[in-house]
Amino acid sequence: MSSDLNNKPDGASDDSIQKVHAKLISEKSEPKEGFKTMPLFLLGFVSTMIFVTSIYVVHYRAGFSPMVYDERFDPAKAAAAAGSVELTPEQFIAAGKKSYLKDCAVCHQVTGLGTAGSFPPLAESEWVTGNEERLIRILLHGLNGPIEVKGKTYNGAMPAFGQVPGGGYNWKDEKIAQVLTYIRQEWGNAAPPVTKEKVAEILAKEKARPKPWTQAELDPFK
Ligand code: HEC
Structure with a gap:
């Protein structure tokens, strides 16, 4: 369209419009029928x-x-933790083994053989396979001073594991029963299991005791 005033085109010329459209058309891809397949x-x-x-x-x-x-x-x-399910004997021993490896093996060794001169053996030890009441007492309050194990003398300090004054571990009765059952039945040892009820019974008797045992004090429980 032209202006009446100066006779100049006031928009794009036909030429320029065609040029622009040619470019636009050339850049578009041809439309296709159907769907594209999924990559x-x-x-x-x-x-x-x-x-x-x-x-x-x-x-x-x-x-x-x-x-x-x-x-x-x-x-x-969860049921076992809530106490509503009793562990099977295998689970009971397995729990004892776990505690042993974590907290006893550092001194008594994984083999239960201890270390000559400082830590006594638990394998074939008469303290382990003998009277359970004596064994429970050792675990609850610990043991100090010279003791004889398998004919050799040791003089060290076994820590207290029970819920007793000064005991650093405060293990529940069941945990003590588990670890004792484990050491009584491992490395060729073959003594009967220790129950948590038995541990509770001994703990009730000895609760007030303030310090670790000595061999002389334990001899009456042989
Ligand atoms: C810090 C080292 C140490 C740790 C940990 C330890 N004990 Fe002992 N244990 C000893 C020593 C030392 C003696 C000997 C004590 C003495 O000389 O009066 C001993 C003695 C014993 C005895 C009696 C002697 C024997 O050889 O049969 C038993 C049983 C025992 N320990 C079991 C255990 C159990 C089970 C654990 C883990 C819950 C444990 N101990 C953790 C150092 C340790």
């Missing part, structure tokens, strides 16, 4: 995600219990 890697990625998440669900569903928010929740362990 192969995306198909692989989605399938892997479905696979991995289903494994996760199977492992951590925890019976879809409404009480569960911890994905590692194990109903059997």
Whole structure:
């Protein structure tokens, strides 16, 4: 369109319009019919995600219990911790072994053989396989001064593990029963198990005792 005043075109000329359109048209791809196929890697990625998440669900569903928010929740362990389930003898010993490796093996060694001259052996020790009441007393309050084990004399300090004054460990009766049952039945030892009720009974008798035992004091319980 032209202006009446100066006779100059006031917009784009036909020429310039055609140029611009030619460029626009050349840059557009031809329209196609039908759908594009999904890229192969995306198909692989989605399938892997479905696979991995289903494994996760199977492992951590925890019976879809409404009480569960911890994905590692194990109903059997929780029941045992709550005391509503008694451990099987195997679990009882296994728990004792765990405690032994953590807190006794440092002195008495994994082998139960101790260290010549400083830490007495528990393997084939008459203190371990003998009277359980004497053994429980040692664990509860500890043991000091010279003692004889398998014909050799030791003179060290065995710490107190019971819930007693000055005892650093404060182990529950059951934990003591477990570790004692373990040492009585490991390394070829074959003495009967120790129950938590027996530990509780001895603890009740000796609760007021303020210090570790000596061999002379324990001899009456032989
Ligand atoms: C810090 C080192 C140390 C630790 C830890 C220790 N003991 Fe002892 N234990 C000794 C010493 C030392 C003696 C000997 C004490 C003495 O000479 O009067 C001894 C003695 C004993 C005895 C009696 C003697 C024998 O050889 O049969 C028993 C049983 C025993 N310990 C069991 C255990 C158990 C079970 C644990 C773990 C719950 C344990 N001890 C942890 C150092 C240790």
